[in-house]
Amino acid sequence: MKAMFTFFLKRCLTAIPVLWAAVTIAFILVRLAPGGPFTDERAYPPHTLEQLNQHYGLDQPLPVQYMRYLGGLLRGDLGPSLTQSGRSVNEIIATAFPISLELGAWALLVALIVGLPAGIAAALRPGSWLDHTTMASALVGICIPPFVLGPLLVLFFSLQLGWVQASGWNAATDRILPSITLGIVYAAYIARLARAGLLEVLPLDYIRSAHAKGLHPIRVIAIHALKPGILPVVSFLGPAIAGLISGSFVIETLFHIPGLGRIFVSAAFNRDYTLVLGLVAFYATLVIACNMIVDILLALLNPRIKIKP
Amino acid sequence: MNLRLSDPARHIARRFFRNRMARVALVLLVLLSVMAIAAPLLSPYPYDFQDLDLGPVPPRPGHWLGTDDLGRDLLTRLLYGGRVSLAVGIAATLVALGIGVSYGTLSGYAGGRTDNIMMRIVDALYALPFTVFVIILMVVFGRNILLLFVAIGAVEWLTMARIVRGQVLALKEQTYIRAARALGFSHLRIMIRHMIPNMIGPVIVYTTLTIPRVILLESFLSFLGLGVQPPMSSWGLLIRDGARAMESYPWLLIVPGTTLCLALVALNTIGDALRDAMDPRHTPR
Numbered sequence: 001m002k003a004m005f006t007f008f009l010k011r012c013l014t015a016i017p018v019l020w021a022a023v024t025i026a027f028i029l030v031r032l033a034p035g036g037p038f039t040d041e042r043a044y045p046p047h048t049l050e051q052l053n054q055h056y057g058l059d060q061p062l063p064v065q066y067m068r069y070l071g072g073l074l075r076g077d078l079g080p081s082l083t084q085s086g087r088s089v090n091e092i093i094a095t096a097f098p099i100s101l102e103l104g105a106w107a108l109l110v111a112l113i114v115g116l117p118a119g120i121a122a123a124l125r126p127g128s129w130l131d132h133t134t135m136a137s138a139l140v141g142i143c144i145p146p147f148v149l150g151p152l153l154v155l156f157f158s159l160q161l162g163w164v165q166a167s168g169w170n171a172a173t174d175r176i177l178p179s180i181t182l183g184i185v186y187a188a189y190i191a192r193l194a195r196a197g198l199l200e201v202l203p204l205d206y207i208r209s210a211h212a213k214g215l216h217p218i219r220v221i222a223i224h225a226l227k228p229g230i231l232p233v234v235s236f237l238g239p240a241i242a243g244l245i246s247g248s249f250v251i252e253t254l255f256h257i258p259g260l261g262r263i264f265v266s267a268a269f270n271r272d273y274t275l276v277l278g279l280v281a282f283y284a285t286l287v288i289a290c291n292m293i294v295d296i297l298l299a300l301l302n303p304r305i306k307i308k309p
Numbered sequence: 310m311n312l313r314l315s316d317p318a319r320h321i322a323r324r325f326f327r328n329r330m331a332r333v334a335l336v337l338l339v340l341l342s343v344m345a346i347a348a349p350l351l352s353p354y355p356y357d358f359q360d361l362d363l364g365p366v367p368p369r370p371g372h373w374l375g376t377d378d379l380g381r382d383l384l385t386r387l388l389y390g391g392r393v394s395l396a397v398g399i400a401a402t403l404v405a406l407g408i409g410v411s412y413g414t415l416s417g418y419a420g421g422r423t424d425n426i427m428m429r430i431v432d433a434l435y436a437l438p439f440t441v442f443v444i445i446l447m448v449v450f451g452r453n454i455l456l457l458f459v460a461i462g463a464v465e466w467l468t469m470a471r472i473v474r475g476q477v478l479a480l481k482e483q484t485y486i487r488a489a490r491a492l493g494f495s496h497l498r499i500m501i502r503h504m505i506p507n508m509i510g511p512v513i514v515y516t517t518l519t520i521p522r523v524i525l526l527e528s529f530l531s532f533l534g535l536g537v538q539p540p541m542s543s544w545g546l547l548i549r550d551g552a553r554a555m556e557s558y559p560w561l562l563i564v565p566g567t568t569l570c571l572a573l574v575a576l577n578t579i580g581d582a583l584r585d586a587m588d589p590r591h592t593p594r
Contacts, residue, residue, distance in 0.1 A: 250532065
């Protein structure tokens, strides 16, 4: 338990330079950009523009602005949004993240429900037609980009059949198409990894012994083989979950879902400096946190991995 | 240069060609590439030729895959788009290859503290949200195709660096490398002449698997309106236009979508088959 705690602490400490680097690179990139948050089609009079810049501290030299931003970040304050007047970046993330999180959770469910059984079934009968079909479908699943699958699903299920809405995030049925679009790629990867992981384990002696001592085959697979066989899937899930819940740029744009991904793209377009930086910091934290949780999970599942303090 | 294949290479090639899927994928890919390269010869229309009076028509003689709402021939735009998508895929992969191989070789060869620090940097970079940076880059610096190569290449080199470093660590202790060092060859010469040629296998495999990822990333950016700009054409851009018009003209989405998927499947199949061919434990089907 103590080892776990020091591990946790150490990970948090190494996360700080990564976070700092992410925010700094993003700061430099957005500030190098031509144009600014207030130079859009509705041209402000010079006086107003000056006031706006003064209000948001954009008239200060860049290093001062940078230090100020870092100071705010340390206090957990991501500043005011520059283009959505009156709303803070914290508020915007707080409203948009639950939406991306929900979409990600549904997609993860799709990925696991489709991917795991497919991978396990394929591993149990390697070389069979079932194996070949599953792996061929997985290949297609990996290769079909969400921006092709999404519109195709919409074309078929909402425009042709009229079963669900083409876009939006209100009714419960609005969750179906985006979740499938987002989840299917992950399902394909999970199927491949589960198959490969199980194929490593199944020929081992202890599985033979488990069969030999007369255990039910389902029990052998579910209890004895699955735990080590699933390890590749677990290590894949770290980055995968981070990717799933941080809001998909394509899918949220495609289905008009007001999540983080769509907000990020429009923030970048509108040069909303604080919103872009805040989202970058949030993404980086999310990725680091997910990877840490997965490393702990892996150590719990695999007694050969020791958490090094 | 010696063009005769060495024995191991011939062995791998034989194993590769024994794989039926790989043969099909290779033929498909060569066909797509040749058609894309020969686009100006195959198509009677320039890529931005509009026929506004014609408007969007479904596939028919003269326009074998139909036209879009501006009356542009879809087959023409698909071929020219293939040129862009494949070129971006290869060019950006080469950028990633260059950075990854030199970084990985240097890190593994140096060893010790330097190696430790260099690999820590790679670990840290892995944690950065790169797609986010690419999006910022493309938004900020205009949608310049050269920048697209560099941005994508800069994202995709990390895994290559790790693979190469692992190879170098293994090679470093081999007798012939020690012999080269004992003969007083410079470090640079040992790295370039003796190490890099001997780890070409895994590098080729990973390169083949990087190309489809890059093509996907380019299409993704073009789809968001951040990549290739009209009237130029790329597969991602065609899919974007197709998705907007799909309600009335579904072929505009289905045709480029299928083409992109086919290319990606072919590239991935070839990559997997190469990996299997090089893996002595794997028995070819």
